[in-house]
Amino acid sequence: MTRRKEQLLVRGTAAEADLMITGAHLIDPRAGIDGVFDVVVSDGQLAEIGEPGTLTAGPDAEKIDGSGFHLFPAFVDPHIHLRTPGHEHKEDIETGTRSAAAGGFCAVLAMPNTDPVVDSASVLRSLREAARREARVPVGFLAAITVGLEGQELTAMSELRAAGAAGFTDDGMPVESAGMLRKALQYQQMSGGVLALHEEDPSLSAGGSMNEGAVSAVLGIGGIPSTSESTMVARDAALAGYEGGTVHMQHLSCAESVEAIREAKRLGYNVTTEVSPHHLCFTEEEVRTLDTRMKMNPPLRTEADRQALIAGLIDGTIDCIATDHAPHSAHEKEVPFEQAPMGTTGLESSFAACYTELVRSGLMSIEMLIEKMTCGGAIFGLQIPQMTIGESANLVLVDLEQEWRVGEDGYESRSENCAFGGRMLHGRVLLTVADGAVAYRQRSFALSAAPDLDEAAQ
Amino acid sequence: MKHLLSIEDVSREDVERICARAAAFSENHEREIKKVPALRGRTVLNLFYEASTRTRSSFELAAKRLSADVVNFSASGSSTEKGESLKDTVQTLSAHRPDAIVVRCPWAGAPALVAEWTDAAIINAGDGKHEHPTQALLDIYTLSRRLGSLDGAKIWIVGDVLHSRVARSNILGFQKMGAQVTVAGPPTLLPRDIEAMGVEVRYSLDDLHEADVVYALRMQNERMQQAYLPSMREYASLFQIDERRLGARSLLMHPGPVNRGVELSDEVVDCAQSLILEQVAAGVVVRMAVLFELLAASRAFDPVPEHQSA
16 A cells, blocks of 8 residues: 655635736746746736736736736745744744745745654644744745754654655754664665755864864864865765665865865766855855854865855856755844854845846856756755746746845745845845745735735726 | 053054054053052953953952052852843943953853943953953063064974864964964864964974964863863973974964873973063063053053152
8 A cells, every 4th residue: 555645835814815927037948048028927827928918817816917927937046944843933834935935936845853852743743733824925845854963863764755745954063973874775775756955074073163274273163174064075976876765965165075076976876965044155255353254064165166056056066046044033033153053044045146146247147047046946846937838837036137135125934034134135036825825925016016005996 | 552452452562552552552561650640440350251360360450550440340259140131231230330351261252242242341351262362462561672673583382272262263363463374283282274364374383393482282181081182292392382492593482271291291381482471471471561551541641650760
């Protein structure tokens, strides 16, 4: 008897969108769309795409003037922390998915390092139940590889898969023992579910709060050497290759890791990777002021590492961009650097940061950025958002020319520990449609787009 | 100057001015009555999150010699053990309106944070493995009394640079005054990329005789358990400063407390080349000068008030 596999994504009920967006520049590299079109969404489905002025919307459809703006397939983030259950003072399902919607995301995958850890089907089921009430955008959950993230016993991976686990990870912690990871890889042959790996050798990273190098030498802060990550990436790629398993290396931070992945892919191993906006945009220099928003794991590294990450993203060694959105409350971060918890939020600034740093600077095309920000879920079996007629609409409307200061209007997230906070970035998300429902409208855009009150009264 | 958070925040001119004031205070120390009224009515708070006898008593003495009121707040037995955050502690203590807070704590950058949470002048008395700027100032003061100027002086800092806030402040401070700094020690105890601070790196003391000044750091016993060193015996055989290794014209310094027979041999601690006791004495007058600089200098006070010489 085979158990019915649950859908990977769940979300709260939301009204199906009826929209007509006129005059926006559509770009969907996978669908081969690039040009100014009108778009009609009806009953949540992408109903029509046509030359400007050729489409008619239903009488109840909201009309949005998209001229001067761009419309893309909405983004997918395969690595966020919703902090629920257990740390709702940092984030909960509602605030975290609202933050995702504000960043233009139509689907996110949440990590299981909560309290309790998502290491049993009962915890997973209750979490998915809560998400069915609260999630603003579809959310999937990864379950732990080992019970309690302790690296000692495997979780019931088959049962968790049947209960809807999108994959497995001990994120926040490495699977320290090669033998334990090997067993998980063997078990994966039966249970399925990609193993997402936080790569860190604690014997090298212990006591560290930032990258080991010239800046840590001056600050006298314990360093985390890049080898703490790269040796584990190489080890785990070799284990995956040997067992024929499928692994996803999370948040790559250094040049040696990119090189190790390049080699693993050359050998044909089933290895995928992600990189975060903060590792693409910042270096250890940002830590000089001991701003705790710049403390994350893995740490910000050197300019050479940053360049290697960008090169790896462009040449395909790195598959996708993932924020590792890691909220912490103000009082937790308002402490000396070495005492502060690791992590930065990132959902609301991800697109603008990458667009400003990578596309406006000429390093990559907007098409490539859209691909890198939409494909992350596919690694875990999610559908890639695409502008396909008749499918549920997943769209993000952005103003590429608008320059804005991150955090100037506050955050949708419950936490404000954003590494990009206070920075001027280009590219503002105006509207997000997730799985056929409007999940976000940027406030000033919503006001300007609202029909005239007199007109509405008539 | 509003605060003294890092030796990087003070210019060479600032250092020279502080040293000149310290020299003036030290003349005063030869008198029977050592106290001056420069900071009468001011309150200096010692906020110490780490055990410290020397630094704390040195600050306390400095403040009292300037006639300031001194309050000591140490972490043990206080609200911090009940889980109060640093910010809450500082804001609570600030409600008592101290004029200066002397901060010693095990975390880098904490004094800079404290400075954001209070109006008081903040003096970093050691933050984690980061900095100890008043130690650097008193070492510069001690050396310039002996050498006149540090310009071109070759200074070797020997030992556990990795865990030493004294080393970091002194590298920056000595360089600011024109000295060339070399660090020497076992590779496990020298930070990676320390060359970025403009120092030379040596793994042996073979050329130690070329140093004008040898600055030995304290070696802590627990470094062996953490496998930084195979044994104290091995460390001493390779890096102990003894009569054989110390050049005949080299001056010897140490921030204290000394482990005799580990980083320094018994004889050199007490030899004529040793400035160790002068460093201790300099501690009080330099800290007086720092307190004066932050709390009184801007108010056009004379460093050594007239009434004492009258």
